[in-house]
Amino acid sequence: MSIDKDKIIHTSKLARISLEEKKVDSLSKDLSNIFNFIEKLNKIKTDDVKPLTSILDHSLRARDDQVTDGSIREKVLGNAPNKNEEFFIVPKVIE
Amino acid sequence: MSELTNKSLTELVSLIKTKELKSEDITKDFIDNCNKGEKLNAFVTNAFDHALDKAKNFDKNPNLDCLLPGIPLAVKDLFCTEGVRTTAGSKMLENFIPNYESTVTNNLWSEGAFLLGKLNCDEFAMGSSNETSYFGNVINPLKDNVVPGGSSGGSAAAVCANLTPATIGTDTGGSIRQPASFTGTVGLKPTYGLCSRWGIVAFASSLDQAGPMTKNVSDCALMLEAMVGFDPKDSTSINKKKENYSKNLSKDIKGLKIGIPKEYRVDGMPSQIEELWDKGKKILKEEGAEIIDISLPHTEYALPTYYIVAPAEASSNLARYDGVKYGFRSSKGANLIEMYENTRSEGFGDEVKRRILIGTYVLSSGYYDAYYLKAQKVRQLIKRDFDQSFKNVDAILTPSTPSSAFQIGEKKDDPISMYLNDVFTVPVNLAGVPAISIPAGLDKNKLPLGLQLIGKPLAEQTLLNIAYSMEDKINFKLDLNKWWEN
Numbered sequence: 001m002s003i004d005k006d007k008i009i010h011t012s013k014l015a016r017i018s019l020e021e022k023k024v025d026s027l028s029k030d031l032s033n034i035f036n037f038i039e040k041l042n043k044i045k046t047d048d049v050k051p052l053t054s055i056l057d058h059s060l061r062a063r064d065d066q067v068t069d070g071s072i073r074e075k076v077l078g079n080a081p082n083k084n085e086e087f088f089i090v091p092k093v094i095e
Numbered sequence: 096m097s098e099l100t101n102k103s104l105t106e107l108v109s110l111i112k113t114k115e116l117k118s119e120d121i122t123k124d125f126i127d128n129c130n131k132g133e134k135l136n137a138f139v140t141n142a143f144d145h146a147l148d149k150a151k152n153f154d155k156n157p158n159l160d161c162l163l164p165g166i167p168l169a170v171k172d173l174f175c176t177e178g179v180r181t182t183a184g185s186k187m188l189e190n191f192i193p194n195y196e197s198t199v200t201n202n203l204w205s206e207g208a209f210l211l212g213k214l215n216c217d218e219f220a221m222g223s224s225n226e227t228s229y230f231g232n233v234i235n236p237l238k239d240n241v242v243p244g245g246s247s248g249g250s251a252a253a254v255c256a257n258l259t260p261a262t263i264g265t266d267t268g269g270s271i272r273q274p275a276s277f278t279g280t281v282g283l284k285p286t287y288g289l290c291s292r293w294g295i296v297a298f299a300s301s302l303d304q305a306g307p308m309t310k311n312v313s314d315c316a317l318m319l320e321a322m323v324g325f326d327p328k329d330s331t332s333i334n335k336k337k338e339n340y341s342k343n344l345s346k347d348i349k350g351l352k353i354g355i356p357k358e359y360r361v362d363g364m365p366s367q368i369e370e371l372w373d374k375g376k377k378i379l380k381e382e383g384a385e386i387i388d389i390s391l392p393h394t395e396y397a398l399p400t401y402y403i404v405a406p407a408e409a410s411s412n413l414a415r416y417d418g419v420k421y422g423f424r425s426s427k428g429a430n431l432i433e434m435y436e437n438t439r440s441e442g443f444g445d446e447v448k449r450r451i452l453i454g455t456y457v458l459s460s461g462y463y464d465a466y467y468l469k470a471q472k473v474r475q476l477i478k479r480d481f482d483q484s485f486k487n488v489d490a491i492l493t494p495s496t497p498s499s500a501f502q503i504g505e506k507k508d509d510p511i512s513m514y515l516n517d518v519f520t521v522p523v524n525l526a527g528v529p530a531i532s533i534p535a536g537l538d539k540n541k542l543p544l545g546l547q548l549i550g551k552p553l554a555e556q557t558l559l560n561i562a563y564s565m566e567d568k569i570n571f572k573l574d575l576n577k578w579w580e581n
Contacts, residue, residue, distance in 0.1 A: 008452070015410060015455040016417070017448055018436035030449060030510055031456070037511055038399045041469055044476070051471035052478060055287055055301070055527030060330045075194040079421035088419050091431045 001039060003031040099124040100257040104166065104314040105341075107260055111157075111165050118157070118165025121260075122150035125167050125211060129258045132236075134579040137249040137258055139172045139230045140180045141212040149209035162321045162341075163208035169259035171250045172213035173220055174200045174305070175294040179210060183296040184218040184228035184246075187422045187442035197294025198326045199263060199305045206321040211259055215249030218444045219413065220270055220298045222246050223516040226507055227446040234503070235278060237542060239578060241500045244274030244516075250308050251278040255573065261309040261318050265295060267302045268401055269496075269520025272532035275308055276495035276545030279534040279573045281315045281562070282308045284520075286552045287527035288333035291326030299408035300331075302401075302524040312533065312563040316340040319555060335553070343556055346564040349383030351557070354488035358394035359519055361497055368494045368544055371535040375492055375546045378568045379561070387488055391480040396473050397522040398514060403457050403470035404525070409447075410454025416442060449510065474525050481526040485551045490561055493519050495532040495545030519547060529555050533562045534571040543571070 008027050012019045019027070054060075073086070082089040099107070099121055110116040126143045146167045153165040175181045175193035182188045200210070217227040225233040225248025233248040235241040236256035243252040247264030251274030254262055264271040266284035275282025283306045290305040297303065307318030320340045326332040355376065360369070376386050418424035418438030425437035443451070457466035484491065497518055506513045523530040529552070532545040546565070550558040 003456070007456070011452050011456045011459065014459060015451050016414075016432070016435045016439055017443070017451065018433075018440040019448075027449065027452065031453060033511055034402060034449075034453060037514075038402055038466070040399045041396055041403075041473055044393075044396060044473060046469060046472035046476070049472040049475050051468055052475035053471060054331075055478065056331055056333070058333075061327075063327065076420075078194055079191055081418060081422070081424035090419055091428065091434050093431050 001032070001035045003028055003035055100128045103310050104261040105317060107166060108163060108317070112159050118150040118153040119147070121165070122146050122167045122211070125259060129212065131580045132256050132258050135234050135236055135252050135256055136231050137215055137233050137253040137256070138169065138212045139182055139184070139215050139249070142179055142210045143212065145179070146209055146211045153207070158207060161207035162317060163203060163206040166208045166260055167211035168203060168208045169211040169214050169253055169262055170200055171216050171247050171262065171264045173216055173265050173296045174263065175296070176200055176210055176213065179213065181213065181296070182230070183220070184216045184230060185443065185447070186229045187416050188296070189229070189423060191422055195294060198291035198328060199295070199322050202324055203263070203321050208321070214253050214262060217246035217248065218447050219296065219409070220246040220265055220267055221409070221446050221450055223269070223273055223513055224501070224506065225249065226503065227444055229444060232503055234579070235500050236575065236579065237278060237573070238500070240503050241542065242277070242503055244277035244500060246270040247274050247308060251275055251280055251282070254278070254280045254308050254310060256575065256579070261307065261314050263305055263318065263322065264308050265303055265305050266524065267298050267405060268524050269517040271306050271308055272495050272520050272530060272545070272547060273516060275532045276534070276543065277500035279543035279571065280308060280310060281312055281531065281533050282306065283315050283319060283531040283555070283558070284523065284529060285319065285323070285555055286333070286529045288331050289323050289553070289555070291324070291329040291332050293326055293328040297412040299405040300412060301408060302405060312559060312566045313341065313344060315531070316344050316559045333553070338556060340556055340559055344563055345560050346567060348379070348561050348564050351384045351490065351561065352387055352488040353379050353384050353561070354387050354389035354484055354491040356389050356391045356394065356491060356493060358391050359493040361518065364494070364497050365538060367536070367538045368497070371544055371546060372492070372494055375535060375565065378565050379492065381568070382564050389484045389488060389491070391484060391522065393473065393476045393480050394522055397477055397525055398518055400470045400473045400477065400525060401521045402453065402514060403466050404474060406450040406454035407458050407467050408454070410451045410458065413447070413451055418442070477522055478526045481528055489551070489557055490554070491549040493547045493549065495519060495547040499538040499540065499542035499544050523549055528552055529558055531558045531562050533566055533569070535569055536571065
């Protein structure tokens with residue numbers, strides 16, 4: 001299948017990645033090749049196969065609903081690109 | 096004194112335990128080697144001062160009752176290390192200093208080891224040549240201008256060039272075994288769930304596993320023993336009793352049944368690989384194992400399946416890099432959405448963007464069933480192939496890679512030819528089973544080639560034993576001329 005430029009632009013919007021015009025062309029070519037390769041899977045019939053969602057024998061554990069840490073605001077904010085004492089700062093959202 | 100760095104991890108541990116060596120002597124020698132090895136670009140961040148402090152403290156009051164007493168270890172820069180920059184080979188995390196420690200590295204430190212530095216890798220572990228790292232290519236110590244493999248390329252190069260006694264990597268589709276094969280070292284990907292994923296920068300969560308990369312099989316057993324353990328912080332961690340892999344290491348493999356899958360004989364594979372595979376079979380027979388031809392019929396679908404499942408999970412995992420809570424933030428953009436878009440555009444490299452877009456596309460409305468659901472179904476068939484085979488055999492022997500290490504730049508512009516590198520390693524991750532790569536010989540360019548042993552879930556000991564017995568007979572020796580020191 002060909003992944004045309006419109007599809008690349010739409011997908012990059014979904015992925016929140018801005019793309020330069022010249023990158024759109026090369027990505028369209030790369031992804032088209034990759035999807036041609038991926039579509040080999042259509043050769044196999046899988047109507048009766050159950051999808052594999054986990055390779056583990058056990059189901060995921062639920063933990064007890066207990067507080068195990070907390071009071072680490074400084075640590076949580078420690079790597080923020082922009083913050084004040086209590087909050088992450090982002091560009092203005094509401095005018 | 097640099098002969099110290101030639102020694103295996105097992106030898107160093109034993110010399111420390113018998114008090115013939117001090118941790119400081121070992122640490123200084125490795126630091127010296129690392130400084131001489133800068134050309135290889137194996138390190139992103141060094142922790143030499145930290146390591147020397149730790150070594151001196153160890154020597155003052157040595158605790159010898161542990162697996163890795165006083166041993167400096169560099170680790171792949173995908174493991175979060177408290178207070179030490181952790182980049183995942185990305186501009187996105189260029190200045191990220193975790194305030195927590197990954198469970199696996201914490202386990203190593205609890206056994207007496209300490210951090211020597213952080214090793215280069217492909218960006219977010221996406222690559223098979225270490226060429227996607229924001230911090231530049233790593234060079235294969237065995238030949239200039241040749242890749243060390245990836246994504247754990249810095250780890251493989253560092254073990255090969257004696258810059259660290261041993262290391263750990265992560266393996267999502269072959270990222271431990273392929274670089275181990277390219278550098279003549281040993282690499283093991285454990286059963287999914289054996290090592291905790293907590294604190295490892297996530298790529299594809301249903302496939303990612305941490306594992307040891309070492310000079311030989313004994314070291315591999317020792318490192319694995321130190322790494323594993325149940326971790327309540329990883330919901331996929333397996334709760335089982337710890338095994339003494341190193342103590343139980345044995346060359347007795349009599350009566351084991353080893354499968355040879357016909358689908359791993361691929362077109363265009365160099366004749367040396369066939370020859371080494373045959374040599375492997377011969378050695379196993381001589382050691383008393385039984386060779387059985389088997390079939391893993393869905394092998395050819397493993398790579399296409401992987402290139403749906405892994406990017407889909409990656410696109411979801413990497414959604415967290417939005418420039419808000421940590422990591423790089425673009426200074427451009429008039430509003431929040433533009434800030435996100437510019438941050439991700441400037442912060443991620445080309446291969447990472449490619450995979451995020453593939454993943455976003457296959458998960459997007461209208462395409463989910465055709466791609467992601469289809470891939471999950473084929474993944475079931477691939478796993479079933481292994482389940483069926485393991486009713487008849489104890490392990491499977493294959494080549495590790497379809498070629499030896501290639502030139503830097505050779506495959507960079509052709510994603511599919513790069514992806515084909517992982518044709519023998521990817522099925523193992525999809526099935527969640529363990530596998531080890533051991534050096535088997537050289538190709539016509541004098542570059543190493545590896546053999547891979549694949550085992551039943553949680554049969555790491557069996558794999559290590561088979562590898563141990565083969566290693567002895569193969570008697571592979573690395574020829575290090577240390578060209579990078581000139």
